[in-house]
Structure formats: structure tokens, C-alpha cells
Amino acid sequence: MKDSPRSGELLYTQERMQGLMAAVVSIGVELDLASVLKQIVESACTLLHAGFGALGVIGEEGGLSHFITVGIDPELAARIGPLPTGHGVLGLLIREPRPIRLPDLRNHPASYGFPEHHPPMRTFLGVPVRVRDTVFGNLYLTEKENGELFTTEDEDLAVALATAAGVAIENAKLFDDSLLRSRWLEACMDVAGRAMGSGSTMSSGRAGGESGPDLVAARAREVSGADMVLIAVPSDDGGPSYIAAAAGDGAGAFRGRPLELDAAVVRRVLKSGGPVALTAAELMGAGQGKAYGPALAVALGSSDMAHGVLIFLRSPGAGNYSAAFLDMAGLYAAQAALALELVRTNRLREQLVVLTDRDRIAKDLHDVVIQRLFAAGLSVQSLGRLTDNPTAVQRIHAVTGELDATIRDLRDTIYSLQESAGNVELLSSRILRSVRNATRELPFAPRLYLAGPVDTAIDDVTSAHLLAVLSEGVSNAVRHSGAETIEVTIAVADGRASLLVDDDGTGFGAPAHRSGLANMDHRARELKGSLSVESAPGNGTRLCWSVPLPVPVPGV
Structure with missing residues (x-):
């Protein structure tokens, strides 16, 4: 059928x-x-x-x-x-x-x-x-x-x-979305844990660790899948922002360099307190932004605890950021800002401990050591009245002279310690004062340019060498060049501190006295840096002193 x-x-x-x-x-x-x-x-x-x-x-x-x-x-x-x-x-x-x-x-x-x-x-x-x-x-x-x-x-x-x-x-x-949130939360915990467990390493980037901003940018790129993640620190005068950290292919082209960002957009990001989605061209301009497509910017902390702006960049043609991404990026930025603030607070506390200890040492030197040396000097001096032997009298005078010199050195040390403990002066102010002191005899004012985070990125050891070289270089230009213009530029970029002293003076073929240049060269080599001097008779002189910095980037 x-x-x-x-x-x-x-x-x-x-x-x-x-x-x-x-x-x-x-x-x-x-x-x-x-x-x-x-x-x-x-x-x-x-x-x-x-x-x-x-x-x-x-x-x-x-x-x-x-x-x-x-x-x-x-x-x-x-x-x-x-x-x-x-x-x-x-x-x-x-x-x-x-x-x-x-x-x-x-x-x-x-x-x-x-x-x-x-x-x-x-x-x-x-x-x-x-x-x-x-x-x-x-x-x-x-x-x-x-x-x-x-x-x-x-x-x-x-x-x-x-x-x-x-x-x-x-x-x-x-x-x-659940996986995305899980990855973001893991990144938040990682950044916060490193801040609490190894704040000094996270701040300085020493001992093989990453600096705070570098870690924040690197973890953000890992979980976001963005082509590039930047941390931009806006300038106070509306000029180019400073890129404190970058993560992604070609990050070296951004890290440690100034970057023109739309000032109105940056203000909106800092004011909004949340993520702002836009295009890279809107944020960075058509030139820098043409290599990227969708962009996302979120403030790292509130206005009273600002550590810059966290920027995500995707390739042209990539999809826009989802609502879940916006939420988690905002949460991550808030947590990262707290971690960076914790690191900064720990560093300030460590500095306070050092300064307090300096103050204590200064008091002990003044109240105990100097008094004893002074008493010993009086006792030795009184021995001179008990003998007529010329040799003995000469030896006694020599000892008392050495004691007096030691007391003077101790007083200078005490004043130095007390100044360090009671007044932490910005390096930029010390640079300005050094230039003013060296150029008092000039009939014109020299030009001074500061670029990058001079006050925060240069450590104390490098600062001391920098100020000495600055004073020597400017003094040489004032005394020997006969220049009508002198330009001084101090910049921090790409993990280096650089000092340039340019003058339009008489120049030289070979300097008659090289002691000053030798000292500057020695200071550069001591910090694993370099010194170069370009000069020719009648064409002025250009001195360039450049050294690497132990602290890669400011921002915490």
C-alpha cells in the first residue's frame, strides 16, 4: 500500500x-x-x-x-x-x-x-x-x-x-558582559593590591616593577582589548597634555611626550566624572587621530584628586563601546585613581619620616655635639697658657683651628638639614633662582623654558647635579661669551632630563680652561648620561647635558 x-x-x-x-x-x-x-x-x-x-x-x-x-x-x-x-x-x-x-x-x-x-x-x-x-x-x-x-x-x-x-x-x-565585568574587577583588584602591597615600587618603577601610571595603562589595555591606552596629564595653562603612560603597539611614540588634546573635551571629561565616548579625531585632532577610530576618555579621580585622563583608542572601523564597557571603565578609573593616590600618600609619608629624622639629627648636632666640641676647644686653648714651648703652642693653635672649622661645617650641615626638613622647595623655583643669581650682571634677561614634569620627575640626586651644571653653564655664558641672548631649556621627556644652554656669543674653537667642562662631564657620566658642547668662533655656543631618570614618569 x-x-x-x-x-x-x-x-x-x-x-x-x-x-x-x-x-x-x-x-x-x-x-x-x-x-x-x-x-x-x-x-x-x-x-x-x-x-x-x-x-x-x-x-x-x-x-x-x-x-x-x-x-x-x-x-x-x-x-x-x-x-x-x-x-x-x-x-x-x-x-x-x-x-x-x-x-x-x-x-x-x-x-x-x-x-x-x-x-x-x-x-x-x-x-x-x-x-x-x-x-x-x-x-x-x-x-x-x-x-x-x-x-x-x-x-x-x-x-x-x-x-x-x-x-x-x-x-x-x-x-x-559577565566576563567583561569579571576581567575589569580582576584588573581593579590587581592595581589596588600592588598599590597596597608595594607602593614604593609601584611609584618609582624600580626593582623591576612598573610605575603606577604604566601599570594602570597596561592592565586597562589587557582587559579592554583597545589598540592603545594613554594616561594624559593636562597642563594647568591649557597647553599640550603630558602623556604619563602608554600601552599598545607604538606606545613609545606617545610615552613621555606632549600631546595636543582638545582642551574643551578634556575639561568636559574632568568635570563629568564619568566616561565620555567620542572619536579619536575629536579628542586628538585629525592629524594624530586619523590612526584610530572610537575613543573613550575618563577622568582618573575627582577634581581634588586628579591623576589625569585615561584614554582608550580603537582602530578605525571598530565597534563603539558598549554600556557595560562604559560602566566598568568608569569603575576601573575610580579604583585606579584611589590606588595612585594611596601610592602618593605613602610616598609623602615616607618623605615626612625622612624630614622629621633630619630635624631630629639637626637638633642633636646642635644641642650635644657642637657644645661638646666647643667645650673641648676651650680646654685645648687653655693649655696654651701653661707652656712656653713654641712647638706645643703651634700644635695647640692648629688643633683649635681644626675644631673651629669642624664646628662651622657642622653648623652648615645643621642649617641644610633644617632647611630640607622645614621647606621643601620646588625644583623649578630653585632653577629660576639659580639662573637669576648667575645672570645678575647681564643688561638683559635670559630666556628660561621648562618642559615636562620637572618638579615631580627629577629625583634629589639628579636635581643636585642639574643645578650645579646649570650654574656652571650659565655662568660661563655670562662671563666669557659676550652674548646678547642666552636661552636655557630644561626638559623631561622619554625618561631623561636634559639641560640646554644656548648663547649667540663669540664662541670658541678650543676652550683654554676645561675644568668647568670636565666637572659637568663628570657629573653626566656619574649619572650614566652625556655632555656635548657645540661652538665655533663667532657662532655662539650650545651646551647639552642629558641624563636618564630613575623615576620614569610622574603622575603619582
Whole structure:
């Protein structure tokens, strides 16, 4: 007995429903969003016997931000060129999110045509994919096998699959968001833990550790996947910002250098207290920003605890930052700012301990040691009245002279310690005073330029050498050059401190006395730096003294 047509239809329907269930199950197996999207397209092609399939994700601007394809191998895709962005029939489905079934895609009025090397496509079926009440994207299927047309039943199956896909996509997005939050929280704990456990190492970057800003930038790039992460410290006068840290390929082109950022945008970021999404061109200008696309800027701390602006940069064409990303980036910036503030507080506390100890030592020297030396000097001096031996008297005078010199040296040391303990003067102020003292005899005022974090990046040892070389270099220009202009530039960049002294004086071929230059060269070599002097008779002199800094970057 032969099967009736009715039983054949039931069997066919049952097979298709089983195929739909298998497709739904395969979609639900994946948790990663990218894998889910790929599986949706593959399942749709298998279920509806389509030669090619794609899923276009709708971006915030209304076009296609992502386009996942099946049926076109990577080599052919590369020859075709850029992926579709939402023109033609694809754009029609974006504007009117309802199923579209066409016998010949090329004959539709909205057809946009195909680029060179694109495989021929005739039959077409497109359905929207909704996540709750929002259209997430569209599922496209073309070239049903054996040249057949897509049927009404195919459309119903595609709609049912798209509905299941919406649920799977929502679950995958939730899963991705949970992973993202977990990674961000781990980064927050890492930065905070290092700040509390090894504050001095985090601050200075010594003993193989990273500096505070470097660590913050590096961990932010690891969890964000951004192409570049910067920490910019805005200048007080509205000039270029200083890049305190950078992480990413080509970070050396940014780290330790000035960078022109839109002052209005920076003020908005610092004032808002939350992440500000924009483009790299809006933040950095068309020149620097052309290498990057979406940008995100968030303040590192409140206005009274500012450590700069944390900047995320993605490549051109990359997707915008999700709401979960914005939330976690803001939380990370707040935690990082607290860690940097903790490091700075610890460093100030350590400095206070040192200064307090200096004050105690000064008091002990003054109240105990000097009094004893003075008493010993009087006792030795009184011995001179008990003898007429010239040799003995001469020896007694020599001893008392040595005691007097020792007392004077101790007093100088005491004054130095008390000054250090009671008044921590900025290096820039000491530089200004040194230049003024060395140029008092000049009928004109020299030009002084300071670039970079001079007051915070240069340590005490380097400062002492720098001031000595500055005084010697400027004094030489004043006494010997006969210059009409003298320019002094002190800069901190790329982990080095540099001093330039330029004058337009008489210059020299070979200096007659090299003791001053030898001292400056010795100070440079002691810090593993260098000294160069360029001069010629009648063409002025340029002195360049440059040394590496043990502290890479300021900011904490």
C-alpha cells in the first residue's frame, strides 16, 4: 500500500521541524557572542539549504557594524573587498524590519549590485533578528540549492530560527558582559593590591616593577582589548597634555611626550566624572587621530584628586563601546585613581619620616655635639697658657683651628638639614633662582623654558647635579661669551632630563680652561648620561647635558 500525499507532507513537515529543533539546540550550545552569531548563520544555511548566508549587526548609526558570512572562503572575501555596510536590499531590511523573500535579488528596485569577484546570487530570503523588542540585526540567505525558490515555509522557519537566535544572542551578550565585568574587577583588584602591597615600587618603577601610571595603562589595555591606552596629564595653562603612560603597539611614540588634546573635551571629561565616548579625531585632532577610530576618555579621580585622563583608542572601523564597557571603565578609573593616590600618600609619608629624622639629627648636632666640641676647644686653648714651648703652642693653635672649622661645617650641615626638613622647595623655583643669581650682571634677561614634569620627575640626586651644571653653564655664558641672548631649556621627556644652554656669543674653537667642562662631564657620566658642547668662533655656543631618570614618569 502506497503512502498518501497527506502522509508525505506530514513526514516532510516533521523532518523540517526536527531540523529547526536541531538548529535551535546548536545555537544554544555556544556562549561566546561571536561564536553564537557564526552558528546562527551556519544553522540557517543547513536548515534552509542555502548556498550563502550572512548576519548583519546593526550599529548605532543605522548601518551594519558587523557582517558575519558563511559560504564565502576568506581568500575570495579578501578579493571582494570591504564588507557591506547597509545599502540596497540589505539597507531596505534595516529600514523596514520585516521578512523579504525574492525570486531574483538582482531585479529588485533597491538592488545595489555586486562588487567585482562577488559570486552570483539570485534567490534571496531576509528576516530581522530581534533581541527583546530591539532589532539586533538581519539574517540573509541566498542561492537555495538546485536553483529552487525560497518558499513560504522557508520564510516561517527562518522567522522561527531568528526568534530563537534572539534569545541565544541575548544570553551570549549577558555572558560576554559577565566576563567583561569579571576581567575589569580582576584588573581593579590587581592595581589596588600592588598599590597596597608595594607602593614604593609601584611609584618609582624600580626593582623591576612598573610605575603606577604604566601599570594602570597596561592592565586597562589587557582587559579592554583597545589598540592603545594613554594616561594624559593636562597642563594647568591649557597647553599640550603630558602623556604619563602608554600601552599598545607604538606606545613609545606617545610615552613621555606632549600631546595636543582638545582642551574643551578634556575639561568636559574632568568635570563629568564619568566616561565620555567620542572619536579619536575629536579628542586628538585629525592629524594624530586619523590612526584610530572610537575613543573613550575618563577622568582618573575627582577634581581634588586628579591623576589625569585615561584614554582608550580603537582602530578605525571598530565597534563603539558598549554600556557595560562604559560602566566598568568608569569603575576601573575610580579604583585606579584611589590606588595612585594611596601610592602618593605613602610616598609623602615616607618623605615626612625622612624630614622629621633630619630635624631630629639637626637638633642633636646642635644641642650635644657642637657644645661638646666647643667645650673641648676651650680646654685645648687653655693649655696654651701653661707652656712656653713654641712647638706645643703651634700644635695647640692648629688643633683649635681644626675644631673651629669642624664646628662651622657642622653648623652648615645643621642649617641644610633644617632647611630640607622645614621647606621643601620646588625644583623649578630653585632653577629660576639659580639662573637669576648667575645672570645678575647681564643688561638683559635670559630666556628660561621648562618642559615636562620637572618638579615631580627629577629625583634629589639628579636635581643636585642639574643645578650645579646649570650654574656652571650659565655662568660661563655670562662671563666669557659676550652674548646678547642666552636661552636655557630644561626638559623631561622619554625618561631623561636634559639641560640646554644656548648663547649667540663669540664662541670658541678650543676652550683654554676645561675644568668647568670636565666637572659637568663628570657629573653626566656619574649619572650614566652625556655632555656635548657645540661652538665655533663667532657662532655662539650650545651646551647639552642629558641624563636618564630613575623615576620614569610622574603622575603619582
